[in-house]
Amino acid sequence: MALLELKGIARSYKTGQIKVDALKGIDISIEEGDFISIMGPSGSGKSTLLNIIGCLDKPTSGTYEIAGRRVEKMTDGQLADIRNRLIGFVFQSFHLLPDLDAQANVELPLIYRGISGRERRKRAIAALESVGLGDRLHHLPSQLSGGEQQRVAIARAIVGDPAVILADEPTGALDSRSGENIMSIFRDLNHNQGKTIVQVTHEKSVARYGHKIFHLLDGEIERIEVVNDSISQEVRVK
Amino acid sequence: MTKRLYSLLIRFWFAAKMAGHGILANPLRSALTILGVAIGVTSVVSLMGIGEGARQAVVEQFESFGTNVIAIKAQDASVEFKPEEAEELVERVEGLEMATPVVNTKAVMRWRRARGYVNVIGVNSQFPQIRDHDVIAGHFFTRWHVMQRSPVAVLGYNMAVGLMGGRSPVGQTISLNGETYRIVGVLAAKGSGKAEGIDDKVVIPYTTAQKIAEKRTVEEIWGKAASSKEADLVVVQLGRIYKRKLGLDQSAPTPVTTEVEGGPPEAMMKAGMVKTVMKPGGDRPKKPSIPGGEDLITITNLNQLVKEADKANRVMTLLLGGIAAVSLLVGGLGIMNIMLVAVTERTEEIGVRRALGAKQADLLIQFLLEALYVSGIGAVAGIVAGIWGLNVFERYGFETAVSFQAVKTAAVIAIGCGLLFGVYPAVSASSVPPVEALRRQ
Incomplete structure (x- = not known):
């Protein structure tokens, strides 16, 4: 049983009279320990797909199971629980809360899980130390560099020990050196701690950190590329 | 959980x-x-x-008048009360415990070398109980003083303090309109402007006050009812008594339209009476009156005013x-x-x-x-x-x-x-x- 199982996922929006199909029947299964990159031109539906995987959005049709639980019929509150326990988000623009320091930001998911103060602090500090920010616990986001902010965001994503980490253009707002640093953290999380990671990116070099690259075009998976260290095999879907 | x-x-x-x-x-x-x-x-x-x-x-302000006080007041020069009426009413009206005739007048007072006008109030010996006054020095004058027209006086608080600067004036004498009065007591303070300014008045027996005012009648009677419930009933009874007395209504006890001398006013009075009988203790003080004219007398339950x-x-x-x-x-x-x-x-x-x-x-x-x-x-x-x-x-x-x-x-x-x-x-x-x-x- 795959960790994430998407079958026939479609998502359409209505803008006035026009119906836009953002996703047209996606079938994906992601195993535990996978590192998946999703690529595609803008408008190909990759962000929509990530939102659905992240339970931020519901598919119009199709079924989605995460860790054996059917998501598409869940209530808002149940989805919040899924996001809280099974998913860790890393966003392009970090999305840290500006008036909370690094440690408080990292504690957020644990608070919504209802974990008490001492336990929260312990885990938040451990998470921040694991991304190399043990000395920046009480800095506000505005006092941190972009790379550091993104590392805080990663600490926030892993502190709750989620089943999957979802990253939306994690290096998009960073210079190349910080970007590499971030990606090496992801690789380490995946390689040494067995974390499942799904990222959306439009940079080939970033995408190649993953084991597989899903190429999206017009709401459909165009091809799946398997990255094999230096050589990459291409599997044609259609 | x-x-x-x-x-x-x-x-x-x-x-x-x-x-x-x-x-x-x-x-x-x-x-x-x-x-x-x-x-x-x-x-x-x-x-x-x-x-x-x-x-x-x-x-x-109203509470300083005393509790369950009923004031019967002549509003027209043609109406006067005999002082004996006070005692008569206590006997006739159920629930009315005490009553005092009231004479309000002024007199020239002399104290040592000073002289001036003061307000004098003449009452009987039950006055302190009726209006809830405490006597803080000496005692109030007695029934006997009243009967004898004794020249005794009880001073309001301010008056007493003004005369003796805080020492008890009991036993001293003052003169009112040339007659010498012995001070027998001092009333407790009610506060400025309270209880119709009693603090600045001289209280003497009404019999003596009648002499000063040069009249045999009184224009006011104050009574005290046993309880606030009784007070309402007392007002109704008094209303009936005075209506009959003043010749306004002769069929008072029965609220049935009957021919009564007096002509047109009678019909309106009847309506008033019906109300009184139907609703003893209704929420308005009873006022016998002639329609279209001034009130002859007012009977007021002070509780009601409050x-x-x-x-x-x-x-x-x-x-x-x-x-x-x-x-x-x-x-x-x-x-x-x-x-x-x-x-x-x-x-x-x-x-x-x-x-x-x-x-x-x-x-x-x-x-x-x-x-x-x-x-x-x-x-x-x-x-x-x-x-x-x-x-x-x-x-x-x-x-x-x-x-x-x-x-x-x-x-x-x-x-x-x-x-x-x-x-x-x-x-x-x-x-x-x-x-x-x-x-x-």
Whole structure:
């Protein structure tokens, strides 16, 4: 049983009279320990797909199971629980809360899980130390560099020990050196701690950190590329 | 179960903390909103306090007359009472315990070398019980003094203090219109202007006062009923007695239309009588009167006056409070306005929280608490300012009273406003879909 199982996922929006199909029947299964990159031109539906995987959005049709639980019929509150326990988000623009320091930001998911103060602090500090920010616990986001902010965001994503980490253009707002640093953290999380990671990116070099690259075009998976260290095999879907 | 409760508590506590952050994030804006609420609460507390003060002043005024007092007063020169009527009434009217004829007059008083006009009141020996006066020095004059027309006097408090500078004047003598009076007692102070200015009067037996006033009749009789319930009945009975006595109505006991001498006025009187009989202790003091003419006499239950004054002033207090409540409402709208702005500004924050697992309830509580903080702080500030404002008013001679009811009302309305006007923004904050919230940046 795959960790994430998407079958026939479609998502359409209505803008006035026009119906836009953002996703047209996606079938994906992601195993535990996978590192998946999703690529595609803008408008190909990759962000929509990530939102659905992240339970931020519901598919119009199709079924989605995460860790054996059917998501598409869940209530808002149940989805919040899924996001809280099974998913860790890393966003392009970090999305840290500006008036909370690094440690408080990292504690957020644990608070919504209802974990008490001492336990929260312990885990938040451990998470921040694991991304190399043990000395920046009480800095506000505005006092941190972009790379550091993104590392805080990663600490926030892993502190709750989620089943999957979802990253939306994690290096998009960073210079190349910080970007590499971030990606090496992801690789380490995946390689040494067995974390499942799904990222959306439009940079080939970033995408190649993953084991597989899903190429999206017009709401459909165009091809799946398997990255094999230096050589990459291409599997044609259609 | 306890674990679940505990985790709810943690989330609630955090929402409370974040609501505080929300206020501190924009101190000027929050302060102005709080000010809006505070001004509303201040005006409610202070205006209601002024109204309440006026009410209490009037009530105290009337209460100083004594409890269960009934005053029978001639309003027309053609009507006079014989002093003996007082005792007669006590015998005839059930529930009337005591009564005294009252003679109000003025006399030239001489004390050592000083002289001047004083107000003199002539009564019988039951006067202190009827009007609830305490005698603080000496004693009141007795029935015997009254019968003998003794030249004895009891001084009002101010009068006594004025004469002897605080030492007891009992045993001294004063002269009224050239006759020498022995001072036998001093009445306790009622307060300035209270009880018809008794503090500045000289009280003497009515028999003696009649001499000074040069008349055999009296224009007022004061009685005391056994209880406030009896007082209402006594007024009804007195009304009947005096109507008959004055030839206004001869069929008093039966509320049936009968032919009575006196012509047209009689019909109206009948209506009045029916009311009296049907509703003993009705809410208006009974006044026998000739329609179209002045009242001949008035029979007044002072309890009733207190109640009516109280009621009238209560209405005024509520009116003032109502006007002030409008400004409180405006303050509440200020909260709603600011909260709506805050929700729009903080969609990103909302989205992030939702992505990290915040439920709608978490955000609802957070934003609701933020509105409650503003209204709560505003209420406290307004109550403090309102009480301070009342002190200022008091310094300028207003009768004020910090009414607990006004404070309570203002606080409840302010916090209610916070809740009411906080709910909509809070609901709109919590119902933004997470994707939407994250997209808008």
